[in-house]
Amino acid sequence: MPLSPSQRLASIDDLLLYRLGRLSSVAGTMVVRLCEGGYGITRREWAVVAQLYENGSLPPSALAERMHRDRARTSRTLTSLGQKQLVLRTIPANDRRSALVSLTLEGRQLYEALMPQIQAINGHILKALQPEEAAQFDEALERLQARAQTLLTELSPDLPKANRRQGQRGKDAS
Template sequence: MPTSHYLSPVGIEDLFLYRVARLHATAGAPVVRICEGGHGVTRREWRLLLVLAQYGAMSSSDLAQAAQLEWGLVSKTLGRLQTKGLVSRTPKPNDRRRVLIALTEKGTLVYQQVFPKVIDINRTLLTVLSDSQLEQLDTILSLLQQRADDPAWLDDLPKSQRRLGGRN
């Protein structure tokens, strides 16, 4: 197996996750400008709107899982989205203790206005890659996601103590 600077990092620029985070922050900045400047929604709010537009109404716990966010963050964000009139909370007919979260008409309009612009940003970013490179990127991202989704590689790491108020 070839050894690269990613497998034997000596500095922050050699850390794969750092590079991905930096790319996300830099390339995502125009999306933030469109969302916040043009529509008054944060990046996290946009993520929830996007998931709801893609998958339809769902419970807040399902939304947290689909958006890959902690439930507490989703709960706070949903409160802001509801205050802005972008989502609604409707009790489930067979279980009034549970609610379904859905986009409102206003939330759907924001999605319809922002999503094409996000597609343009996505397209512009990816135009530096050839068709074969895009296929390779898709394969690589799928492989990395499969590895990240496999909990076995985390077995030797300490568990998070956030619920107990600690960080280690």
């Protein structure tokens, strides 16, 4: 029996992360077009709206952690959503240092209009799998996510830090 691409790993086209990235890019294009063309928000803004709708008010740092995003990028996204009047920042009177972010009525309405459409896109993609295959795929994704998180924790101290602002590569870049 020939090896599967995930077992072969002979080229970039065989790598799991590359293959998942391609799937996300193709499928995500439909979501981007729907979000940006239909509702005037980015996919990143949509993710924040969905998290706040499903989890209620959150401190920005907890939101960033929940989404596996850095705080600065999350803050910029929240600022943009605030300008669009989709989120509201409130500062509790008893702790002026901690802010909470929640959806406005417009933000909740946006979620309620957009979520069924995004669910439909996901449903159409998953029609490629039989119900038992979809369940196995979900289980495999959960195991892969857990394994990746474990590896990140184990390998993080040994991996070089990214310096995206300077466009530098590795330790030799000066």
